[in-house]
Amino acid sequence: xxxxxxxxxxxxxxxxxxxxxxxxxxxxxxxxxxxxxxxxxxxxxxxxxxxxxxxxxxxxxxxxxxxxxxxxxxxxxxxxxxxxxxxxxxxxxxxxxxxxxxxxxxxxxxxxx
Amino acid sequence: xxxxxxxxxxxxxxxxxxxxxxxxxxxxxxxxxxxxxxxxxxxxxxxxxxxxxxxxxxxxxxxxxxxxxxxxxxxxxxxxxxxxxxxxxxxxxxxxxxxxxxxxxxxxxxxxxxxxxx
Numbered sequence: 001x002x003x004x005x006x007x008x009x010x011x012x013x014x015x016x017x018x019x020x021x022x023x024x025x026x027x028x029x030x031x032x033x034x035x036x037x038x039x040x041x042x043x044x045x046x047x048x049x050x051x052x053x054x055x056x057x058x059x060x061x062x063x064x065x066x067x068x069x070x071x072x073x074x075x076x077x078x079x080x081x082x083x084x085x086x087x088x089x090x091x092x093x094x095x096x097x098x099x100x101x102x103x104x105x106x107x108x109x110x111x112x113x
Numbered sequence: 114x115x116x117x118x119x120x121x122x123x124x125x126x127x128x129x130x131x132x133x134x135x136x137x138x139x140x141x142x143x144x145x146x147x148x149x150x151x152x153x154x155x156x157x158x159x160x161x162x163x164x165x166x167x168x169x170x171x172x173x174x175x176x177x178x179x180x181x182x183x184x185x186x187x188x189x190x191x192x193x194x195x196x197x198x199x200x201x202x203x204x205x206x207x208x209x210x211x212x213x214x215x216x217x218x219x220x221x222x223x224x225x226x227x228x229x230x231x
Contacts, residue, residue: 031217042117042204042221043158056218089156095217099210102217104158 002026004105006092012111013082021077021108025094032075033102034067035091043091049075082112115140115207119222126195127230133180134190134225136205144210147181148219149190152202161203164188166210192227200229 005024013019025032035043045059049069069075089109093102116139126132149161164172164181180189205222
């Protein structure tokens with residue numbers, strides 16, 4: 001596609017529910033990143049995929065968070081047993097390789113009530 | 114671990130005037146990249162300018178320029194001839210060059226909101 005696409009744009013869920021956030025990277029981009037941006041703060045790294053594999057998942061806060069990229073293109077960030085503290089904007093970025101410029105999507109704003 | 118600090122939560126500038134945003138960082142590495150990103154209300158992060166640490170010359174992109182002081186670990190952004198469209202959040206970011214699996218992972222500062230007055 002023309003840019004990184006993230007769906008949904010906004011998601012409201014109840015505490016304890018499971019959510020999935022989707023990221024469609026730019027076609028041909030092998031590297032994909034997830035970041036979390038809490039209100040009034042800068043984005044924080046969550047996980048980096050090179051192809052289908054998670055090359056660095058050191059930013060995932062706990063085992064309720066999981067991400068997959070089964071075919072090396074679309075990625076899904078999964079959050080189990082959501083908590084109010086998970087409320088944030090989740091940003092996805094992709095790049096042609098591991099070290100070239102990363103292009104960001106418009107994020108998914110997750111609100112846990 | 115690397116840290117990036119932006120000490121100005123908000124800056125206001127008159128249209129056509131110049132504003133300078135501050136950024137300091139902490140790293141033990143000698144080679145790295147520094148970036149300034151713009152985030153408008155659409156939430157999409159847009160790359161404004163980048164600087165390679167091994168280059169002594171300060172980067173410029175049209176109305177945007179940086180003052181990179183490696184010894185002081187300072188990386189400020191100057192926006193000249195400010196326009197209404199420059200109003201946004203601005204984030205300073207750091208990226209390592211030497212890496213095994215970190216790829217293009219960025220470490221961001223807390224951001225500075227720029228307001229442009231007509």
